[in-house]
Amino acid sequence: MEGGxxxxxxxxxxxxxxxxxxxxxxxxxxxxxxxxxxxxxxHLNEAFRSVHTLKSLxxxxxxxxxxQLSHRLEDVLDDLRLGRQQLTDxxxxxxxxxxxxxxxxxxxxxxxxxxxxxxxxxxxxKLAPTATAESADLENFEIDQSLLAVLTEYEEHRLLVSVKxxxxxxxxxxxxxxxxxxxxxxxxxxxxxxFGEVITYLPAGEAASPDVIELDLLxxxxxxxxxxQGALANERISVRQIPRQKKAAARSVKAPPRNAIPKLSRxxxxxxxxxxxxxxxxxxxxxxxxxxxNAEQPPAGAGLLxxxxxxxxxxxxxxxxxxxVVGKLAVLRGGLSELTENARSEGHRRLGSxxxxxxxxxxxxxxxxxxxxLEVRMVxxxxxxxxxxxxxxxxxxxxxxxxxxxVTGAETEIDKLIVEELSDPLMHIIRNxxxxxxxxxEERQRIGKPAVGTIALNAFQKGNxxxxxxxxxxxxxxxxxxxxxxxxxGAIAEHEAKExxxxxxxxxxxxPGLSTREKASAVSGRGVGMDVVKTNIAKLGGSIELExxxxxxxxxxxxxxxxxxxxxxxLVQVADGMFAIPLTSISEVNALEEAQIRxxxxxxxxxxxxxxxxxxxxxxxxGLTSENEPGRQFVVEVMAGTRHLGLVVxxxxxxxxxxxxxxxxxxxxxxxxxxxxxxxxxxxxLVLDPGALIEEASMSGSRDRGGRYLVNG
Amino acid sequence: xxxxIDQITETPLRGAAADEPVREILTFSLGGEAxxxxxxxxxxILGVRTITRVPRSPPxxxxxxxxxxxxxxxxxxxxxxxxxxxxxxxxGRILLTNTWEGEKVGLMVDEVLGVxxxxxxxxxxxxxxxxxxISSHIESIARxxxxxxxxxxxxxLTS
Numbered sequence: 001m002e003g004g005x006x007x008x009x010x011x012x013x014x015x016x017x018x019x020x021x022x023x024x025x026x027x028x029x030x031x032x033x034x035x036x037x038x039x040x041x042x043h044l045n046e047a048f049r050s051v052h053t054l055k056s057l058x059x060x061x062x063x064x065x066x067x068q069l070s071h072r073l074e075d076v077l078d079d080l081r082l083g084r085q086q087l088t089d090x091x092x093x094x095x096x097x098x099x100x101x102x103x104x105x106x107x108x109x110x111x112x113x114x115x116x117x118x119x120x121x122x123x124x125x126k127l128a129p130t131a132t133a134e135s136a137d138l139e140n141f142e143i144d145q146s147l148l149a150v151l152t153e154y155e156e157h158r159l160l161v162s163v164k165x166x167x168x169x170x171x172x173x174x175x176x177x178x179x180x181x182x183x184x185x186x187x188x189x190x191x192x193x194x195f196g197e198v199i200t201y202l203p204a205g206e207a208a209s210p211d212v213i214e215l216d217l218l219x220x221x222x223x224x225x226x227x228x229q230g231a232l233a234n235e236r237i238s239v240r241q242i243p244r245q246k247k248a249a250a251r252s253v254k255a256p257p258r259n260a261i262p263k264l265s266r267x268x269x270x271x272x273x274x275x276x277x278x279x280x281x282x283x284x285x286x287x288x289x290x291x292x293x294n295a296e297q298p299p300a301g302a303g304l305l306x307x308x309x310x311x312x313x314x315x316x317x318x319x320x321x322x323x324x325v326v327g328k329l330a331v332l333r334g335g336l337s338e339l340t341e342n343a344r345s346e347g348h349r350r351l352g353s354x355x356x357x358x359x360x361x362x363x364x365x366x367x368x369x370x371x372x373x374l375e376v377r378m379v380x381x382x383x384x385x386x387x388x389x390x391x392x393x394x395x396x397x398x399x400x401x402x403x404x405x406x407v408t409g410a411e412t413e414i415d416k417l418i419v420e421e422l423s424d425p426l427m428h429i430i431r432n433x434x435x436x437x438x439x440x441x442e443e444r445q446r447i448g449k450p451a452v453g454t455i456a457l458n459a460f461q462k463g464n465x466x467x468x469x470x471x472x473x474x475x476x477x478x479x480x481x482x483x484x485x486x487x488x489x490g491a492i493a494e495h496e497a498k499e500x501x502x503x504x505x506x507x508x509x510x511x512p513g514l515s516t517r518e519k520a521s522a523v524s525g526r527g528v529g530m531d532v533v534k535t536n537i538a539k540l541g542g543s544i545e546l547e548x549x550x551x552x553x554x555x556x557x558x559x560x561x562x563x564x565x566x567x568x569x570x571l572v573q574v575a576d577g578m579f580a581i582p583l584t585s586i587s588e589v590n591a592l593e594e595a596q597i598r599x600x601x602x603x604x605x606x607x608x609x610x611x612x613x614x615x616x617x618x619x620x621x622x623g624l625t626s627e628n629e630p631g632r633q634f635v636v637e638v639m640a641g642t643r644h645l646g647l648v649v650x651x652x653x654x655x656x657x658x659x660x661x662x663x664x665x666x667x668x669x670x671x672x673x674x675x676x677x678x679x680x681x682x683x684x685x686l687v688l689d690p691g692a693l694i695e696e697a698s699m700s701g702s703r704d705r706g707g708r709y710l711v712n713g
Numbered sequence: 714x715x716x717x718i719d720q721i722t723e724t725p726l727r728g729a730a731a732d733e734p735v736r737e738i739l740t741f742s743l744g745g746e747a748x749x750x751x752x753x754x755x756x757x758i759l760g761v762r763t764i765t766r767v768p769r770s771p772p773x774x775x776x777x778x779x780x781x782x783x784x785x786x787x788x789x790x791x792x793x794x795x796x797x798x799x800x801x802x803x804x805g806r807i808l809l810t811n812t813w814e815g816e817k818v819g820l821m822v823d824e825v826l827g828v829x830x831x832x833x834x835x836x837x838x839x840x841x842x843x844x845x846x847i848s849s850h851i852e853s854i855a856r857x858x859x860x861x862x863x864x865x866x867x868x869x870l871t872s
Contacts, residue, residue, distance in 0.1 A: 328782045577766070622768030664786030664816050665872070666774050667767055676765070678779045684765040686777075 011061045012106060013313065018050040018057070019102045024386055025050070026095050029087065039087060041158065041197070047095075048077040054102075065105050065117045072124040073098050082157045085127065094123055096393065141169055141242050147202060147218065155200045162220030167196060169242040170228060172217040173204060176236075181213060188217065188232070195228050196221030316416050319377055323565050326370050327659040327678065333362055334680030370657070374563055377417070381459050381468070382410035384423050388430055392455065395434045402441055402452045403434050409459035414466045415563035418540050422468075422560075425533040429470050429556050430455060432530070437474025437554050447551065449473065464562050464584040471555040477548040479505040489513055506548055510534045538691050540564065541582070541674065543641035559641060569658045569677070571685055572636060572649040575624035578685040580658055580677055581636055581647070585690040588637040592648055606635065606646055613637060616697050617648040621672070638690035645694045656680060660687050671696060735830040738855065740862055741808070741822040743791045744798060749855060749862045750808065750820075752828055759807040759819065775801055775821050780809060787819040793870060794850055812871045820870070829862065831855045836864070 025047040032039050051074045058066035076095075079085035101120050108114050141163070151159065162169070172192065176184040189198050197220050204214040221228060225241045233239050336359045344352035385407050396403040414422075438444075438453035445451050458469045483497045486508045492500070500508075512531040530546075537544045542560035561567065561584055569580035570589070597615065598605050604615040615635065619625070630650040637646050658677035663670065674689040738749035757780075764776040764787050773792035778785055789801040807819040836855045852866040 324782055331782075577768070624768060661784040663767070663777070664784070664818060665812065665814065666786050666788060666818070667770055667777075669771070670767060670769050672769070673767070676767075676777050676784055678782065678784075682779070683763070684777060684779060684784075686765065686767060 008061065010313070011057060011063075015054060015057060015066065015102075016106055018054045019099060019106065020383070020386060022047050022050040022054075022102075023096075023099045023390060026092065026099065027386070027389055030092055033087065033092075041081070044077065044081050044087075048074065048081055051077055063105070063111075065111060065114050066102065068121055069098060069101060069105070069117060072121055076124055076127055079127075082153055083161065091127065094120070094127065096390065098124070099390065100394065141244055143169070143242055147200075147216070151200055158197060158199050159218070159220065162197065162199065165222075167220045167222050168225075170219040170221060170225065170239055171242055172219055172228075172232060172237065172239050173214065174217065174237045175212055175214050178211050178213055185215070188237070191232055192217065192219055192228075195219065195223045195231065314376070316377065319373055320565065322373050323370075323659060326366065326373065326566075329366055329369075330657070330680055331678065331682055333359065333366060334682070336362060338681075370566060374415075374565060377415050377563060377565060378413040379416045379419055380410060381412050381414060381419065381422075381466070384419050384426060385410045385457060385459075387423060388426055388457065391427055391430055392434065395431055399434060400440065401434060401438050403438055403455060404452050405430075405455050405457060407457045412459040412461055412466055413562075414560065415565060417564060418560055421536065421540055422558075425536050425558070426468070426470070428529075428533050430457075433470065433472040433474060433554065437472040437476070439475050461562070462559075464568075466560050466562060468558040468560070469555060470558075471553060473553040476550040476552055476554055477506055477509065477546075478550070482506065482508045486511060506546055509546065510544075538695075541689075541691070543643075543691055545641040557641070564660065566657055566659050568655055569685075569687065570636065570655055571653040571679070572634070572647075573651040573653055574618040574622065574649050575626040575630075577622070577624055578653065578679070578683055579618070579649070580656070580685040580687045581638060581690065582687070583655065585638050585640065586636055587639045587644065588635075589652065590635050590637070592633040592635045613644055613646045614697060615646045615648055616693060619648070619650070621693075638688075638694065640691040640694050643694050643698070645690070645697050647688070647690075647693070658685070658687070735832050736836065738829050738831055738862065738864065739808070740826040740829050741806070742824045742826055743794070743822055747826060747860065747862045748790075748794075748822075749829065749864050750810075750867050754810055754867050755808050756811065756817070757809040758825055759809055761804055762807075772796075772800070778807075778819065780817065780819075783817055785809065785817045785819045787821055788871065790820045790822055790870070794865070810867055810871060813868050814872075818871045829855070829857070831857065831862075 025043040028043045029039060029047070032043065051070050055067060055070035055074055058070055073095075076085065076091070080087055080091070085091065097116075098120055101114075101116050104116065105111075105114050148156075159169075172188070174184075174188055185201070192198050199218045199220055201215050201217040204216045219228070225239065229239045336355065340352055340355040340359055343355055389405055389407070392403055392405040433455050434453070438455075439447075439449070441451040444453065454473050456469070456471045458471070460467055479502055483492075483500070483505055486492045487494055487497055489511070491508070491511050497505075509530045513529075534544050537558055537560070540560055541564060542558055545557045545559075546554065547557075548554040561582070568583045570583055570586055572579050572581060593606075596606050596608055598607055598612075604617070606613045606615055613635075619630070634649050634652055635646040636649055637644055639645075656679060658679070660675040660677055662675045663673060667673075672689055672692050673686050674692075675687045676684050677687055679685055737752040739752045739755050740747055740749040742748070759778075759780065762778055764778045766776040767774065770776070773789045773796070775787040775789045778787055787807055791798045791801060801821045801823075805821055805823045806825050807821055808825075809817060809819050812818050835857055836853050838853050839851055850866050850870040851863055853864045855862040855864055
């Protein structure tokens, strides 16, 4: 069964990518409509292509729901492409609903539990073509009839649309080497794109040598002939305009009736249909005119069938395995360095220096390998942001609130594994913002805010971290209501509540079981809340912070490491133990000056430069002792978000790139460590989890100080 | 590789009929008692190595070590069978085994005795045989003459 599971997993992952592509193109279409009504046919085409592939894929895997949905959806998208259906808000809504149903199918393991498939199928079926049949005066152009006869339905539609828009038609004749046809064709299309749309291309059949093919590209453009010539023409490419006829209907060259046109599909055209039939079989349709000998397939057509995609799909765990190999190589490199030292100290100077050079080269290649693997793991945040755009749309509709999501920095890259885990927390934050934050339009207008609420999602890289900010312009958190809830839950006493700063009060939102709404709504507030978000972000080695102003809005900032696969760490010694602290969470390292330590209640605090830093002696925390009393100690200042803690250690032992391995099940209850790592000298260092240590310090601090929760700094 | 199972001397099969099903048991000693686990469940026998103690870990965990780059939690087997027993001194052997979740776990034992073959007739369930505070990790008792080997349930021991 393992093989089947693997195949199914691959099917699901491919289907997911296709649904994402579909969704992305629908969003582009919607944006295009909102921004002036122009719809880029490429978006429709790409949406159509994804659904088409989904159809074959789901058929292959016997996924009935997906197959039925894809089938119906393909028809609708085809109608849209061909102008038989107008792209209205209602249609777009239906398309977005289909995407949601796809997600449901993909995420529900039991086919019986998928809901809404039947309903969406019926609604899609009811979509009757709305657009009237197109007619345009093609006879105004002196187009070769043979060319018209072989246009696919889609190409004909695009031609008619172009003519209706008053564009001019041009014929670009190009000569390509057969061997490089693929590339050359893409290149000329790209170069022609700024001028207009390449509607079709056909072999012209006048090639000078058997290695060369001549093609005619039909280009619809609003530009002048000279401009197009200037940009495209060279010794192998000529451009001429298809003249308009002065006397209309002098020669009635009208497009043949649609049903008479054999639906040709040439490999390499934009639209994958069923496998391309060789042209000479096309005139099976009896009405097809025989007189177009020019419409031969490009002889190199078969070459065009080759996949243009240069990417491979790789299971992320295979990359983990490769990273483990890097770890093993790092241990070997450690051995090599040791050998070099030995050779030198035993007087083999020449051998020592040769070994040294070898070790150096080894080191460099190892770094390249490591960064190469890391690079492969990186994916843009757009992957998760696109899903959020859909959530905003849907949630906004469900709650009858008009909300707009403004995304910046979607191209910021982060480890694939982290992206996967970000989806849920971000979804929760966005839903909360719409449900609890954004007011309804009436209320917004009454207090002078724009009727449409805005959620800004902003991502950027900051050193070795990725920062994601989610900011809404809603009503902000009500700290009084948070305090009341916390008192009701027994998390804090009433007298303590009075002493809490606003920041501390806001941070109560991260307490388990605290939801600011009295009534849980269907959208959010189902008991799990910000505490779960916080836990999940912490699991990724990240931190979360919240700022909120009444009436102005709420801003939630997530700070995440770029990758979890490998981290640079500072190695420190505490008693006889070696510990690693990820460099990304260290803000400063200093020698410990006992004179600067003050006691506040039972907590040691370091005062310097006017600020104070809570100290945590790792010897005490971990109950470690050694025969030697520590000499001069060091303070490693670690941070999680804006909270800091000074870890007191005995010695610093340099930096190293480490691969963090999780601790086993028997050690899951142990707090303060994110894992362990084998060092280059084969010793094991336990990796400290600064976030957990800070949390622990503030918790015990709050107990000592009589119940102050979630203290900052 | 000096510590693989292959090098353990096998006790010749005695006392059981040739066609009777036998169980191959890897036997080891703990605090002077003989214990056994099914041979097939032991991946490897590891010799003395550096084990890194994990602060604040439960008393029945010795620490962590690496086996060819993989992190392994080493369990103090005696502590787990008999909470409160003297702590392991980290100079015995480690039986490497897989938990049912696929995690590799090392069981610290005092000494590996060898491989014994027991016929079904020589193995008795513990129920009703022993009284008192019997660890739930013990599956059955194997007897051969005067020699008693306590068979341990690995999946319960390592979870």
